[in-house]
Amino acid sequence: MKDNSLQGTRRFRVFISTGEVSGDLQGALLIKALQRRAADLGIELEILALGGDRMEEAGAKLLGHTSAIGSMGLVESLPYVLPTLKVQRQAKQYLRQHPPDVVVLIDYMTPNVAFCSYFPKHLPHVPVVYFIAPQEWVWSTSSFNTDRIIAATRKILAIFQEEANYFKRKGGEVVWVGHPLVDRVQAAPSRAEARFSLGIPTDQTAIVLLPASRQQELKYLMPVIFEAAQQIQAKLPNVHFWVPLALEKYRWEIEQAIADYGLRATLLDSNKGQTTLQAIAAADLAITKSGTVNLEMALLDVPQVVLYRVNRFTAWVARKILKFSIPFMSPPNLVEMKGIVPEFLQDEATVENITQEAIALLQPDRRQKMLADYQEMRRAVGEVGVCDRAAHEILDLLDYDRS
Template sequence: MTKPLCVMLVATEASGDDRGAGLAKSLRARLGDKVRFIGAGGAQMAAQGVESLFDIAQLSILGVVDALAVYPRAMKLVDQTVALAAREKPDVVVLIDSWAFSLRVANRLRKLDPAIPLVKYVAPQVWAWRRGRAKVLARSVDHLLSIHTFDAPYFEAEGLPTTFVGNAALKVDFSAADPARLRAEYKIAPEAPILLVLPGSRPSEINRVLPPFAEAALLLKASRPDLEIVIPAAPTVAEAVKAQVAGWPRRAHVVEGEQAKLDSMKAATVAMACSGTVTIELALAGCPMVIGYRIDKLTYALVNRLVRRPITLFNIAAGEIVAPELIQDDCTPQALAREIALRLEDPALRARQVAAQFAALETMGRGGPDPSDAAADAILKILAERTPA
């Protein structure tokens, strides 16, 4: 009997967990019990049969200061990941998100066994900054699965085969989302405006982004008593979010789970969102938003001159600022509250922004093939090309 294909999936962030789960599900649909999974991921990958080697919340970090703080622990987890591969001898390794962690694992695995196909799923954003990373990645892995149409030229120029599979965030299904269900569950009146607060999925984001978001929300609530505040909490930070919100002087509803998140996105009048994948999901839901972000001061000082603006993908696709971006020193409670208030008070402004967001999503490839299926097909093609005839 032929042994099952062994696929190693490594994801360390909530968005990577989602992509890893989608890829595992698609591979399982094609291969059934002829595939097994090992690696690291979160709750979504676990639901698809990927038993995680460690708690990925340990690596949900951003910025120089955070990276230095967890460096010794991260190196131990790199050791554990490589040891797992040495023991299980996977047929292919797919490294998702987390540039620094993925690169270290890839380089170690390359030395361990040069024959193992190494695939990077999601490219570093070299079109925004640090173009030299394309050359570094080309030396470290065998293939790239990209989620943006504009990735390939940067990496193929360095000799790295690249397959565009699409962005899973563009395939989020809102057909079962029910705004009325959310309002009923949390006793929110049908006509009450809802401010959605999305502070991120990393502990560092909760520490740096949630405080100005919270103050802005409370400023708005003070002048609008009927405003309801809803906070969808990612699994990686749910307890930290609930702990902070418990001390607020005004009520806010913390919701957990994917269905509740989708319900809240459809129900929201406007959102205050941390920069990231969630902005695409909000745009798909037809929710106007204001985007904010903060990182540690040292990292910002190092990268500020290197990063091209805007940073939000649908703003880039649109070629204009569709949703305001309040970054670092501009991400103040007062500025956030002012931009949110404009949208709460002006239905026409909300409608124009939603229409512009939808147009940008079309440019990004909304309606294309399922990214998880495309990624699964690419993985199987890579393996087939390496199998002797």
């Protein structure tokens, strides 16, 4: 390893690659943990990243901004191919001139699996860690990505026990650390605190709507979610909706949709200190896209209805040609492969289904059943300190004891 000494203090370079809003959040949590661990070890870190604003705020130097160029599906990914290739090319050029001491890949399947081919070939002495690997343990498809990941990585840090078991069976070096959201929700306010800060009366029914963290979701998910909200509003005159904003660039479209559907809704404004975590903590229910945020809701004991849709051609290819099949899609259900929250995928994601489930989950019996299932699930996602455990495993690969 190269001599990275700096005025008597060992200095190491860490490269982290992730994308989309959820990856940016998880990357920021990890960066803070890496910095804590580095301080304990008496070393300094230079953190380079492909990521977003949260990671930059946490202390990373961004080599490319990737939080807004993610997609899910075949047709949906086409507009992002060139931007993704561009930021990866920029990162590779920089890293060839400034080699990292360790590489951490977080989620972001296609670009990061490509890195699994790149680093062993061009920077073979740099250890690679994959944190939150692609979910081939869930999909009924080939293990092509799994094989590439195992061949490229020194460690796989698993967030689910079933994920850890899968990669171990395939021959990977795996450590189960738990899910990083276990750490994040420690900062969440109580329900009473969240309602007070958002000005929600104690007797008001508050429903969080999470329609989009990707551009495609504004087209495929927001209309069905907002129409279901419209129907719920007609049945429950005391309801008010809260809509977190994943990215500022979505503001105009969401504001326009709220007006078009005539919803009694508030779009959260981070400039006023209104956060997604606050809205979730204050809510009686969430109607949400499938994603990492589903687990956040479960950890905060908020009942939820989950849905996802993609382009019809993408869905047809996945089903008929790739034979794509999943038992579950949302993280709360994946923890123990058990149906805890209702999921509606593609043609099942109808206004009627969503409305019916939402109304049912506002009733005490259904709510209590889901909260009991959440409690059982919580034991399987790891103890607090997930990101610190991950940081320990990552920095343990550095030769920081060498004089």
